[in-house]
Amino acid sequence: MRHRYSILFFPLHIIIDFLSLNAAFVGGYLLKFQTTVGVTDHPYASFWLLFNLIWLVEILLLKPYTFPRQLFKAGHLLKKLLFLTGIHIAVISMYWVAIRGYYYSREHLLITYTLFLSLGALFRIGGLVFLREYRARGYNSRRYVIVGYGKLAASIHSFYETHPEMGFRFYGYFDKSTAENKGILTGTYTELSNYIGREGIDCVYCCLTYMDNEQLKAIVDHAEVANYQVKLLVDFRGFLARGTSVEYHDFLPVLNLSSEVLADFRVNVFKRSFDILFSVVALGLGMPIFLAVAAITRLTSAGPTFYAQERIGQGGKPFKIYKFRSMYVDAEKAGPALSGGLLDNRITPWGRFMRQTRLDELPQFYNVLRGDMSVVGPRPERQFFIDQIVEIAPEYRSLLKVKPGITSIGQVKFGYAANVDEMVKRLRYDLLYPQRRSFIFDMWIIAQTLRVMAQGRGK
Template sequence: MKHRFSFLLRPFSATMDIIFLDICFALAYRLKFGTTESLFEVPYVTLFWFINAAWLLILLLNKPYNFSRLTFTIQNLLVDLAKLIGLHIALVSVFWVFTKGGYSYSREQLLLTYVLFLCAGSLWRSVVLILLKVYRAMGYNTRRFVVVGYGPLSRSIQTFYQMYPEIGFKFYGYFDKMTPDNASSLRGDYSYLKDYIVRNEIDCVYCCLPYIDTEQLRDIMNFSEEAKYQVKLIVDFKGFLTKGVTVEYHDVQPVISMSTHYLDDLRVNLFKRTFDVFFSAGVLSLGAPLFMVIAVITKLSSKGPVFYSQERIGKWGKPFRIYKFRSMYPDAEQGGPALSAGNKDHRITPWGQFMRKTRLDEIPQFYNVLRGDMSVVGPRPERQYFINQIIEKSPEYKYLLMVKPGITSVGQIKFGYAENVEEMVQRLWYDLEYLQNVSFSTDVWLIFQTVRVMMQGRGK
């Protein structure tokens, strides 16, 4: 049975709010008057029953707690709580006006009630949200989805849910026309889709419009009523960033407006740059003794300079020199530009292998961050030689050049170092996903993930 517990979330939320509202009302009465003996006597018993009735009325009319998994965030929950409390205060105020002639209530007690309830409501929402996300990240309470239409755009959906397992979506495969090139990646073709949906109780079907035709889409939508699954469309914006997409209505005709306005958002850029400067300065100053030790070991472990410098391409295609602790022998690229072959690469020194696994070789790049060439979090900078090859295979790469490259990224954490251009293209989709979710919380999460990779020595 699908979502056998999901329907309990709303009544659970309503019950929790009613319980905490009553507790806060009684606690505020106790704090104001020093006792609760007269709480259930006139006039406060009348007010007690009214605040409960008013809250239930608001729930019936407003229908809160209605969040999708993507919008189920602490910010949305707290904003929703504040709106509910505001409406409730309005109703209680009206009640007070009509009963003012007969009853007298304490303003301090009511104010304290709402302050306590705001704190309690925020607390239980935060705890439940964290527990639910952890529960989903562990693989429980998941929604099953398939993607119809196979290609770079459809793979980005799978990448997104791999990045955020706490949302609780489990991937069940791709469906498309079978060809020799894609057969190994598909679960089946269109003829197998309906039976697969029914047998595996699929909750959501993502349809990629570039890869399926109108008749196939109509058939999937019609069958959704019978099989009870959601249909979601993935539209090919050719790499345009979704944070700049808005829908305007010209009479009844929807028009999609696309821009990359967030790239020029002064507040976003200023905040991110401020964080980069302070974080980088802190790392370089506090870690200076350790970095000196790394520099000495690098110098003594093999012949050659301590630091390695190379030209990379930054924001808007501007070249800059990147700095790292040297992890290869000095003549590593005497035959021309070449990517690392991982643990089997004879060009990497033994100490360099350790630095790469722990990402210690990347530390000098914090100097690049202070200079403004890079950011702490952003897509990995590449050489022009490889960028030209990547764009031939995946033109979407040029959108990574709209932002500053970074020391760490989703691609570095989820994929790691690439051994060839094909792997660089695969890593590209992780970094493109980051562009659609640029935020301070995402950056902090990626920094913590990077530290975890460093401590576990899982860099590759």
């Protein structure tokens, strides 16, 4: 079954909200006055009518019930309900002051809006749960195809596969036939039009990376006749960052991708001041621990106490990172290699303990004082591995806009990475940091790091 009943959602939503509003008004009157006698008499009858008229005007002006399936989420629905109710309260308040309607009960109004928000939220959440389950079972679905085969096409397909509650059903890839996509394509460009009509396709995703303008124009022109949606996919993940904006040159939209500072001057100054103060205190109070760890490192295996390695810092600038040596000497004589975890035979027995407790990272407070690193920030990597990560996850470049750190949310939630795939998995956590960077968030990460150190759960 396709989405033939989708057209009913709009009027059903309006009707239920009006029923909720009126039930709340009468219910509030009943709870306040212990009777419904009088609610249809003056002055409450006109007040009741005004309630409905204001809500109707809001619907006509703001069109609150039109949104794509991707935004059909509880948070979005409840925010819009609160927004509409806030406007309604503001208009009623102005009317109250204008007519000096102090004879209306404030308690009645409070109960009415409380009931309305409760009923509205209950309906929205209940409807959302029902629709998600309904669509996950294959009903009320929208059929889509993807034109142009590649990583970008696979990404949108994977997104809808992991979100069946959105009700999008995949009907195949269309592209030029090549040796790489042999056996994967449903058809070629010449077969697309007939396939859309035969299968009743609702939406065509066009990956601009893999197709030219003539092919796109043909699809758009055909959409006007065959009545399907055309959506364009452009891969901005590698260079899209905070501060991106759209400029309009007459009717032509231009995407401005100029880099901007991720936090204002005051945040950066405060963070740098905190880094210096925290590092001085850590180095001062922790000196006995540092000396003990250094001595044990030197005595338990041949080689230097400290280990220095080039990493890439803020803005792509290389620097030397310092650690207590946790591996045997010449562990990478065969070339750059990531640690295979605590079972890696290149790690010394004492090194395993240091990694579990994160003691090997302590010398990096020197890097913090030098300004190469921060106490909290995404972990710095070597250029050799950055090149491999970017091929899989281009969004990694956004982490180079902030100063790397001794600890990060990725280190707390994931730990050391044994291969590039694990580095990409850890990246999913670290990408949260530039967006949520704040003093409170830094304190939370530091607290979690201390807990990991105390419990010896580092990996």
